[in-house]
Amino acid sequence: MGLILSEDQLILRDMAKSFCDEKSPVERMRALRDTRDETGFTRELWKEMGELGWIGILLPEDVGGADMGYAELGIVLEQCGRVLAPEPFVSTVLLGGNAILLGGSEPLQKDLLPDVCSGDRILALAFQEQGRFAPYAVETRATRDGAGFRLRGEKQFVLDGHVADQIVTVARTAGQAGERDGLSLFVVDATTKGVAIQRTQMVDGRNAARIRLDDANVDSERVLGEIDGGADLLDPVFDRATIGLCAEMLGSFEEAFERTLEYLKTREQFGVKIGTFQALRHRAAHMFGELEFARSIVRDALSSIDDGRDDVAECASSAKARCSDVAALIGGEAVQMHGGIGMTDEEEIGLFFKRLKAAEFTLGDATYHRDRYASLRGY
């Protein structure tokens, strides 16, 4: 894929768009939130997405995947972002799925991934232990215990951790919190003794979990990547997940911007459409520019993975720095330009605002990614 979509990709986009519009209008997400739905998304719809090949879009055919690329996954995620679909792409496909795909042994992949592709198995990645994103700030310990390991510690903000069947858990096998070396990744079954999961409801209507690991045992066959060298697996997983998340954000930008633009063209005050005011026209034009730049950066980042380029990490940070800033810009301007109505829970624009704020912080905000980009560039 280049910067533009091929014929096949345009077909996939149109298909994903009609699917999302038809099966997942924003009201569905609102209803899940309002009823405090215990899953937080719709399992039947997730399985339908599985049948369409979307969940396993990246995965090889021998585990039930579609063996396509990030370009295609990005197209699907973008459409999901347009309707705020809360289905667990980030947790199951981008984070947990990628960790197993990039770091799991062949038997482990064969064991776990087919049910992931069908939508029957939910995954999560438990890494975070503090509010701000800091991938190596891990205190959770894994100590050798017979043929396996014993995990002890507490994780926060584990996306979809409340319903995950398998929780890829980052723990420290050596070193101190903050160090890149000494991390290891384990696939922990959620029903393991010593695993206590508490659902946390987030501002965007999605769910995460606090997970206490109280001497939970995990078999050494369930290690992903190398012991102590987990960061070498974690980095590319985060890069890929970050780029995928940006594709979802792009869809939310588009929808929030289009709705705001429509409001400028219809809302009247002082006897005229508010879109005639130059102050608002200029801000709308600026937002459009940011949206276009975000789209270019995200498309380029998606193809950096598909093309096996060596600048995936730079692309990921460049994309997320931009998208985090654009999330704040478009989310904030969308509410502001809708005026008082934008503050009401009834108007859907507030749902976009909140989702965009959550996505802004997920996997690192703009400051984090500019800092990382500078490091990658040698300054």
Next chain:
Amino acid sequence: MASIEEFKQEVRSWVDENLPAELRVGNRRDLPGEPLGRWIQALASRGWITPQWPTEYGGGGLDRKHAAALMAELRAVRAPIIGSFGTSMLGPTLLEFGTEEQKQEFLPPISRHEIKWCQGYSEPGAGSDLASLQTRAALEGDEYVITGQKIWTTGADKADWIFCLVRTDPDASKHDGISFILFPMHQPGVEVSPLRLIDGSADFSQVFFDGARAKAKHVVGPVNGGWTVAKRLLQHERSTDGGSEGGITGAMKETLVDVVKREVGLEAGALADPAIRQRLAAQEMEARALSLTMRRAGEEARAGQTTRDIGSLGKYRWANMVKNEQDIAMTALGSQGLGWEGPGFEDGQLERTRAWLSTRADSIWGGTNEVQLNVIAKRVLLIPE
């Protein structure tokens, strides 16, 4: 046509023969005149100053992909890229609106970089509101007699010819009485007065017309229908800006990253000032995002996936980017960036100071940032006025 790979090979060996080492330094202002002249002649003999123009007008007759390959090869060896108002603005406009006779007369000299053109658009009373221009052209026989004043005319003191917007019907509404006309600068009734700018340069001029003469056959497009031609030319101008990767950076002696590294210093591999480090990272990302966006817009247009013209967006973002680059350099330099001339300041530092000043113009000329935002709101976002 040769395959791209064969063509690149051909370009490489041609460049080896024709481009001396002393010119392999990019587009610097102080290139040695004589070798540069030979290089221009060599390029012109292949039609490679205007590679995509038809060969009958002195162009290279290349398609887009071959032309892109040529430019990539030239950039790769830091060859001076020869361009002018003639090649980037007037030429494409003539190709679209000119009569066959006009094309035959004007395009070949442009493609050989022989005639210097300047652009007579802005007037003291017609800046952002360009269509209110007042320079009069009155028909006398087969000539127009021109009276009025232009301002911000780049290179007017060196130009041989001018493409000029003039009012040919003072009674029509302001957009309807304008014509786009070509005439020589070296004639009685044309007076050029250079303007000194805040950066000390004098590339811009005021131009006074008092009975200057233009041939009636040198009106491009319909008489009184020049506004359409004028706007089209502005699109060429804007797309040139937005498309120029990295802005002014290529012409500076030292990259921004190197300036900041040297002035601010590294501690454990990271710039000692975390705030400027953030700004530098954002600047590099912005440059890349701009070039990707212009590339994507081009690909989408060619694939027929959009009819949207984002030239104004490119110009707006490009202007901000080149200004911001100098702002960051100035922050890194501190008081060392405030020298005007003389001892105490290195050439590279003075160059940054002057660039900081001169780039203030980038968000003004060619349509101010505010005008570009107006255009985006109206033409791209279609918000009714």
